Amino acid sequence: MEVALNNNTHKLLSKIAINDGHGENSPYFDGWKAYDTNPYHPRNNPSGVIQMGLAENQLCFDLIEEWIKNHPEASICSPQGGFDFKEIALFQDYHGLPEFRGAIANFMSRVRGSRVKFDPSRIVMSGGATGAHETVAFCLANRGEAFLVPTPYYPGFDRDLKWRTGIELIPVVCESTNNFKVTLGALEEAYDKARESNIKVKGLLITNPSNPLGTFFDKDTLKTLVRFINEKNIHLVCDEIYAGTVTNGNEFVSIAEILEEFPTICNHNLIHIVYSLSKDMGFPGFRVGIIYSYNDTVVNIARKMSSFGLVSTQTQHMVASMLSDNDFVDHFICESKIRLAHRHEMFIGELAEVGIGSLESNAGLFFWMDLRRFLKEPTFESEMTFWRIIINEIKLNVSPGSSFHCEEPGWFRVCFANMDDETVMVAVERIKSFVLERRMLEIKTKAMAKNKKQCWQNNLQLKLSSRRLEDIMSPHSPLNSPMLRAQN
Amino acid sequence: MAIEIVQPSVGLSKIAVSETHGEDSPYFAGWKAYDENPYHEIHNPSGVIQMGLAENQVSFDLLEEYLEANLESANWGQKVSGFRENALFQDYHGILSFRKAMASFMEQVRGGKAKFNPDRVVLTAGATAANELLTFILADPGDALLVPTPYYPGFDRDLRWRTGVQIVPIHCDSLNGFQITPEALEAAYDHATSMNIKVRGVLITNPSNPLGANIQRKVLEQILEFAIQKNIHLVSDEIYSGSAFYADEFVSIAEVLESRNYQDSERCHIVYSLSKDLGLPGFRVGTVYSYNDQVVTTARRMSSFTLISSQTQFLLASMLSDKEFTQKYIKINRERLKKRYEMIINGLKKAGIECLKGKAGLFCWMNLSPYLEEPTIKSELAIWKTIMHEVRLNISPGSSCHCFEPGWFRVCFANMSEETLEVALSRIHEFIKERKQGL
Numbered sequence: 001m002e003v004a005l006n007n008n009t010h011k012l013l014s015k016i017a018i019n020d021g022h023g024e025n026s027p028y029f030d031g032w033k034a035y036d037t038n039p040y041h042p043r044n045n046p047s048g049v050i051q052m053g054l055a056e057n058q059l060c061f062d063l064i065e066e067w068i069k070n071h072p073e074a075s076i077c078s079p080q081g082g083f084d085f086k087e088i089a090l091f092q093d094y095h096g097l098p099e100f101r102g103a104i105a106n107f108m109s110r111v112r113g114s115r116v117k118f119d120p121s122r123i124v125m126s127g128g129a130t131g132a133h134e135t136v137a138f139c140l141a142n143r144g145e146a147f148l149v150p151t152p153y154y155p156g157f158d159r160d161l162k163w164r165t166g167i168e169l170i171p172v173v174c175e176s177t178n179n180f181k182v183t184l185g186a187l188e189e190a191y192d193k194a195r196e197s198n199i200k201v202k203g204l205l206i207t208n209p210s211n212p213l214g215t216f217f218d219k220d221t222l223k224t225l226v227r228f229i230n231e232k233n234i235h236l237v238c239d240e241i242y243a244g245t246v247t248n249g250n251e252f253v254s255i256a257e258i259l260e261e262f263p264t265i266c267n268h269n270l271i272h273i274v275y276s277l278s279k280d281m282g283f284p285g286f287r288v289g290i291i292y293s294y295n296d297t298v299v300n301i302a303r304k305m306s307s308f309g310l311v312s313t314q315t316q317h318m319v320a321s322m323l324s325d326n327d328f329v330d331h332f333i334c335e336s337k338i339r340l341a342h343r344h345e346m347f348i349g350e351l352a353e354v355g356i357g358s359l360e361s362n363a364g365l366f367f368w369m370d371l372r373r374f375l376k377e378p379t380f381e382s383e384m385t386f387w388r389i390i391i392n393e394i395k396l397n398v399s400p401g402s403s404f405h406c407e408e409p410g411w412f413r414v415c416f417a418n419m420d421d422e423t424v425m426v427a428v429e430r431i432k433s434f435v436l437e438r439r440m441l442e443i444k445t446k447a448m449a450k451n452k453k454q455c456w457q458n459n460l461q462l463k464l465s466s467r468r469l470e471d472i473m474s475p476h477s478p479l480n481s482p483m484l485r486a487q488n
Numbered sequence: 489m490a491i492e493i494v495q496p497s498v499g500l501s502k503i504a505v506s507e508t509h510g511e512d513s514p515y516f517a518g519w520k521a522y523d524e525n526p527y528h529e530i531h532n533p534s535g536v537i538q539m540g541l542a543e544n545q546v547s548f549d550l551l552e553e554y555l556e557a558n559l560e561s562a563n564w565g566q567k568v569s570g571f572r573e574n575a576l577f578q579d580y581h582g583i584l585s586f587r588k589a590m591a592s593f594m595e596q597v598r599g600g601k602a603k604f605n606p607d608r609v610v611l612t613a614g615a616t617a618a619n620e621l622l623t624f625i626l627a628d629p630g631d632a633l634l635v636p637t638p639y640y641p642g643f644d645r646d647l648r649w650r651t652g653v654q655i656v657p658i659h660c661d662s663l664n665g666f667q668i669t670p671e672a673l674e675a676a677y678d679h680a681t682s683m684n685i686k687v688r689g690v691l692i693t694n695p696s697n698p699l700g701a702n703i704q705r706k707v708l709e710q711i712l713e714f715a716i717q718k719n720i721h722l723v724s725d726e727i728y729s730g731s732a733f734y735a736d737e738f739v740s741i742a743e744v745l746e747s748r749n750y751q752d753s754e755r756c757h758i759v760y761s762l763s764k765d766l767g768l769p770g771f772r773v774g775t776v777y778s779y780n781d782q783v784v785t786t787a788r789r790m791s792s793f794t795l796i797s798s799q800t801q802f803l804l805a806s807m808l809s810d811k812e813f814t815q816k817y818i819k820i821n822r823e824r825l826k827k828r829y830e831m832i833i834n835g836l837k838k839a840g841i842e843c844l845k846g847k848a849g850l851f852c853w854m855n856l857s858p859y860l861e862e863p864t865i866k867s868e869l870a871i872w873k874t875i876m877h878e879v880r881l882n883i884s885p886g887s888s889c890h891c892f893e894p895g896w897f898r899v900c901f902a903n904m905s906e907e908t909l910e911v912a913l914s915r916i917h918e919f920i921k922e923r924k925q926g927l
Contacts, residue, residue, distance in 0.1 A: 017625040022789040061572040092769040127794040139504045284578040285798030304509045312797035313770030
């Protein structure tokens with residue numbers, strides 16, 4: 001069916017419709033396009049692009065599938081669950097099924113080691129965390145007002161928080177010199193900058209654990225942030241969607257725990273949490289987003305707004321059933337952390353062997369890889385050039401730091417939980433080969449440059465090329481580049 | 489738990505503190521009365537009967553029968569490993585088989601008189617989201633959409649709240665059965681212009697809520713001509729299209745466009761949902777169908793804020809692809825709704841109440857103006873309160889639907905059993921009898 005596109009109608013659309021606020025013109029998507037046109041498959045396309053730009057958690061589906069098999073009553077389409085079908089299908093109350101709210105509150109608590117309780121009556125649904133962020137922005141800020149966001153941050157925020165709301169995002173610059181921690185100085189600087197530009201700051205948005213860093217905030221830093229927002233009387237929105245990915249033995253502190261331990265530290269009306277099942281459970285398709293606010297008015301209004309993005313009751317019913325099963329939940333959370341840690345360690349261990357370091361981290365579905373020394377110059381142009389090499393030659397879709405608004409070039413986010421073990425090894429081998437080939441090239445280039453001056457260098461080059469790879473890589477080799485250890 | 493701290497009050501946005509969410513309207517007050525004292529034929533036979541909720545409960549047995557016979561395809565297939573792929577699927581294009589099934593279902597509802605291209609189907613979590621999303625795309629804050637009165641009270645929130653867009657009413661009255669006229673369109677447009685408000689489109693609901701009537705083909709063509717002449721959009725909310733009692737009496741804007749070879753169609757957009765026709769409001773299945781490529785692309789991107797659960801897409805893809813089932817469902821559903829409608833119309837007639845002659849929807853448009861003390865909204869609300877508290881029926885007053893003539897009420901009939909409907913009718917009968925004696 002051919003429909004003639006009348007160019008005149010371009011002018012008929014809103015400003016929102018024709019601007020770039022959707023964010024899809026960012027280079028961030030070029031890697032995805034490269035992957036989509038040439039996706040890796042172990043048998044059908046072994047030389048294809050491996051997707052390492054998608055923060056998905058695929059490591060524990062076996063546990064979930066087993067639970068589903070053993071609990072047919074969780075599905076309203078099964079004989080056991082079918083008698084609920086009509087009631088569930090008709091239920092459209094934006095409060096959500098009470099058992100759903102209860103199960104989510106229970107899950108959120110267990111993900112935080114049961115160190116804190118959540119009130120089911122404060123649970124508000126949304127269309128994924130994407131919908132949650134937009135709704136919270138609509139509730140807290142007017143068009144033209146701003147949120148402070150520490151860099152580097154998830155690129156989706158540019159769309160989620162700004163596109164239809166018309167609010168601004170002001171970066172709080174974080175640097176590698178102190179492991180990208182958020183400092184009071186950086187916060188004050190960002191806040192003052194906004195003031196000077198006559199932009200009203202309405203809140204601070206943090207992601208804890210951080211995307212893309214994979215680190216989480218320590219208690220002292222959280223307290224500093226809370227005191228800051230309280231003093232400025234602005235909101236604090238805490239995106240905790242990766243809370244369940246913090247590996248065992250590490251003390252992740254949720255903002256909920258800060259409020260519980262230090263109840264007088266701030267006005268609780270300023271604190272709001274965004275959560276979702278997309279990362280911790282691996283359910284991005286089910287669109288289970290949650291807004292949890294300590295502000296009664298915000299709960300009320302966000303709930304009314306949730307009409308624009310309610311969770312399907314079919315999904316609410318299933319999730320309610322699954323997440324009320326405490327034995328399953330505890331086992332899942334524990335096992336997921338173990339598998340994520342193992343995968344993470346495997347990756348960074350292998351990369352360290354070829355001198356590639358990353359920011360030390362204990363959370364998330366990704367790590368923050370340091371490729372600064374591979375850039376010709378410490379510029380974003382060099383970063384993009386090198387990134388295109390990674391996509392087109394090494395055939396890996398990783399995400400360049402510039403797409404996360406990182407102020408320093410050379411950092412890349414690498415996702416590790418969205419593939420099987422074999423694919424991990426293929427990815428690792430590709431990186432290692434690339435690094436080694438690069439080194440060989442450097443060696444040859446240096447040798448050839450010298451050769452122009454001194455003829456006897458020819459003999460040396462021949463000797464070099466006949467040496468075994470291992471010799472070149474040994475720490476004792478004078479031609480070896482300094483090993484970059486993982487930063488602490 | 490927290491210690492009370494006296495703090496300066498913290499600012500929320502203007503949107504948050506406005507009342508545009510609309511929940512203070514009488515439309516919702518009746519719901520509260522029902523929630524506090526809901527009718528139950530055994531446990532609470534004197535409770536409030538809910539007649540303010542446009543739900544379709546008359547055909548659930550058909551859905552349940554389908555599910556029983558097709559468990560495997562509804563439940564990720566025999567291999568539970570289908571679960572993983574489904575749980576991970578978050579592409580805003582939606583599951584292809586589901587989009588195809590929606591397009592095919594929309595065609596069947598229109599008796600094959602219009603074709604729908606699955607690539608133009610954009611999925612949203614309900615028609616609520618679809619209407620808001622379209623408004624964001626078609627209008628800027630401060631601009632207006634023209635909407636014929638009476639209209640669904642939810643539009644005040646869906647079209648205006650977060651978008652900042654205004655609604656300028658197109659006045660329709662009972663003299664011609666509340667049909668939209670070219671004069672009314674022009675008057676609304678001029679009114680907006682006189683207030684320096686830019687009109688970006690016309691939004692019609694066809695079949696109409698709350699009228700329960702189809703828009704005539706001739707009127708659709710006039711509205712389209714008007715939109716072309718003013719160079720604005722035309723949004724047709726067709727969520728009740730499967731609830732038209734006679735398949736051949738409902739005309740979709742899609743048919744009008746097809747007959748014109750799609751000339752000028754890039755300004756047209758259709759909203760659809762499964763909440764009414766299939767009776768599945770909880771599943772949040774809505775769609776924007778646009779003939780404008782840029783609108784489709786932008787709507788798809790915006791749908792990220794309101795995607796349909798892939799679990800639900802999967803279930804419904806299999807159900808709606810079964811053409812034998814959907815054909816049967818559409819036909820039987822129409823027949824049952826028609827039967828319900830006739831039951832309520834005749835029952836009201838016996839009580840001395842006239843309704844607008846409608847041939848669609850899950851409700852009828854009842855005229856109580858002869859029973860008002862005065863022809864005012866105040867009297868309308870007075871009789872409404874009486875009906876709520878004494879007759880114990882929750883019906884929706886016309887004023888909450890922005891009807892400019894007092895005395896009209898929307899009465900839903902498809903969200904209850906036939907027995908309950910009989911009880912409601914007998915209560916109305918009694919009420920009118922007493923009222924006549926009293927007057």
